Amino acid sequence: MPERTVKIPENIYEKIQERIKDTEFKSVDEYVTYVLQEVLASLEEEEENVFTEEEEEKVKERLRALGYLD
Amino acid sequence: MKVFVIGLDSAPPDLLFNEFLDDLPNLRKLLSKSIYGPMKSSIPAITIPAWMCMATGKTPGELGLYGFRHRKGNSYKDIWIAHSLMVKEKAVWDYLGEKGYKSVVLGVPPSYPPKKINGWMIGCFITPDSSVNYTYPPELKSEIEKVVGDYIFDVVFRKENRDEVKEQIWEMTEKRFEVVRHLVETKDWDFFWFVEIGLDRVHHAFWKYFDESHHLHEPNSPYKNVIPDYYKLLDREIGKTLKLLDDDTAVVIASDHGIKKMKGCFAVNQWLVDEGLLKASYEKGKVIRFEQLDVDWSKTVAWAWGGYYARVFLNVKGRDPSGVVRMSEYDRVRDEIAEMLKSIRGPNGEKWDTKVFYPEEIYPTAKGDKPDMMVYFDDLYWRAAGTLGWETSYLLENDTGPDDAVHSEYGVFALHTPDMDGSKTIDATIYDFAPTVLSLFGLKASNLREKVLYNGYNI
Numbered sequence: 391m392p393e394r395t396v397k398i399p400e401n402i403y404e405k406i407q408e409r410i411k412d413t414e415f416k417s418v419d420e421y422v423t424y425v426l427q428e429v430l431a432s433l434e435e436e437e438e439n440v441f442t443e444e445e446e447e448k449v450k451e452r453l454r455a456l457g458y459l460d
Numbered sequence: 461m462k463v464f465v466i467g468l469d470s471a472p473p474d475l476l477f478n479e480f481l482d483d484l485p486n487l488r489k490l491l492s493k494s495i496y497g498p499m500k501s502s503i504p505a506i507t508i509p510a511w512m513c514m515a516t517g518k519t520p521g522e523l524g525l526y527g528f529r530h531r532k533g534n535s536y537k538d539i540w541i542a543h544s545l546m547v548k549e550k551a552v553w554d555y556l557g558e559k560g561y562k563s564v565v566l567g568v569p570p571s572y573p574p575k576k577i578n579g580w581m582i583g584c585f586i587t588p589d590s591s592v593n594y595t596y597p598p599e600l601k602s603e604i605e606k607v608v609g610d611y612i613f614d615v616v617f618r619k620e621n622r623d624e625v626k627e628q629i630w631e632m633t634e635k636r637f638e639v640v641r642h643l644v645e646t647k648d649w650d651f652f653w654f655v656e657i658g659l660d661r662v663h664h665a666f667w668k669y670f671d672e673s674h675h676l677h678e679p680n681s682p683y684k685n686v687i688p689d690y691y692k693l694l695d696r697e698i699g700k701t702l703k704l705l706d707d708d709t710a711v712v713i714a715s716d717h718g719i720k721k722m723k724g725c726f727a728v729n730q731w732l733v734d735e736g737l738l739k740a741s742y743e744k745g746k747v748i749r750f751e752q753l754d755v756d757w758s759k760t761v762a763w764a765w766g767g768y769y770a771r772v773f774l775n776v777k778g779r780d781p782s783g784v785v786r787m788s789e790y791d792r793v794r795d796e797i798a799e800m801l802k803s804i805r806g807p808n809g810e811k812w813d814t815k816v817f818y819p820e821e822i823y824p825t826a827k828g829d830k831p832d833m834m835v836y837f838d839d840l841y842w843r844a845a846g847t848l849g850w851e852t853s854y855l856l857e858n859d860t861g862p863d864d865a866v867h868s869e870y871g872v873f874a875l876h877t878p879d880m881d882g883s884k885t886i887d888a889t890i891y892d893f894a895p896t897v898l899s900l901f902g903l904k905a906s907n908l909r910e911k912v913l914y915n916g917y918n919i
Contacts, residue, residue, distance in 0.1 A: 438540060438546070441541065445588035448589065455861065457768065457863050458506070459529055460846050
């Protein structure tokens with residue numbers, strides 16, 4: 391996959407460098423990519439859950455009554 | 461130039477442009493200086509995704525939206541319901557917002573939860589109820605409630621008390637137009653788009669009283685004029701609203717799909733059981749939903765969801781939890797079942813015009829939780845019922861409460877611009893809407909394929 395460069399502050403870079411010592415992360419790049427992937431995935435998951443359980447039941451019931459979920 | 465879009469859910473060209481037009485003075489006047497004609501809907505021709513196909517210029521496959529519900533991670537039972545945040549492609553109001561134009565977007569499905577846009581957004585009928593925050597910005601909600609009290613998102617029409625259904629649809633529509641006029645007058649918008657869902661509900665609830673060719677038609681019913689009367693109500697409300705627009709405003713009328721009489725319901729899962737493709741047993745006389753069916757997945761080849769169209773899923777090994785169809789056999793099995801579906805005849809042996817679509821063949825790309833097949837039984841005249849336990853797979857009445865109409869593939873499009881002096885009929889597709897609206901603002905989105913319907917030529 392093609393790569394792009396982004397800038398992060400020096401102190402964060404150093405903190406990450408410290409954090410990934412003795413871990414499976416081979417570089418700061420790898421760690422930052424991993425963290426961002428996780429954040430984006432959890433944001434997407436959050437977006438998918440816009441209805442509370444009760445609201446979702448209410449909406450499903452209505453959609454069923456309207457003929458969209460037969 | 462400003463652009464004002466009147467969305468009329470399920471408006472069909474034959475009624476709006478022909479049969480009822482003489483009784484609709486405001487629409488007749490508008491159409492006399494417009495380009496207009498039938499607009500081919502998306503496949504599937506269903507409210508969600510159709511309105512968003514219009515708004516984004518993208519196909520259901522590109523949007524990853526194939527209806528109201530989708531399978532959650534290939535689950536047999538868990539579903540997710542489509543909502544605004546699942547629309548990842550840019551809509552016309554997003555393109556316009558980038559250029560500083562402000563939009564009012566009211567009830568364009570799905571518009572719940574309301575998104576932060578350059579302007580104002582109000583939730584559609586998938587809003588759970590009026591207790592939640594259904595507007596952007598949030599303070600718009602109390603402003604709306606000051607104008608009309610409790611805002612009405614929808615009317616559930618499948619119940620026997622038709623007077624109540626009628627009364628509620630009238631009240632909902634009148635309130636919606638009041639809100640529309642309030643926003644027209646108080647916001648400094650450039651683009652305005654609202655959708656009135658009441659037309660679709662009135663069609664479904666009262667079609668058999670109006671259509672003499674319907675198999676359940678009741679002559680001289682007190683409800684025979686409900687549908688024409690509702691069109692007159694729309695015309696009056698539209699007339700009052702158009703008076704508030706300034707001269708430099710283009711007006712668009714659009715619908716997501718059309719409507720036609722329902723001939724019946726075909727119990728697709730019951731048929732799949734009878735054909736040995738869905739391994740389960742049902743008891744005749746005891747009607748159950750598909751979710752309540754005890755399925756032997758290890759012996760099931762195919763299963764389906766009903767609705768105005770059917771989604772058929774193969775039970776694929778490696779993809780589905782207890783899949784049996786090997787990937788190497790996928791194409792053959794799918795083709796065979798498609799042929800079986802297309803050869804289904806009507807209850808009296810009559811030939812049906814059934815269409816079967818494969819998502820990856822009809823869209824540039826088919827993202828997300830797509831079905832393996834989408835089926836229009838007898839060109840949508842027969843709804844698909846997901847329920848089982850019927851004496852026969854052919855139901856002459858709807859399986860889940862009174863409903864007498866089904867969707868048709870052609871909705872409407874009309875565009876009036878201040879420089880038009882006459883009218884002209886055109887053919888449009890739902891994918892022409894977004895590029896056409898953007899062109900009115902002098903904008904072009906390079907990633908949209910379809911044609912612009914009006915280039916300022918004289919008519």
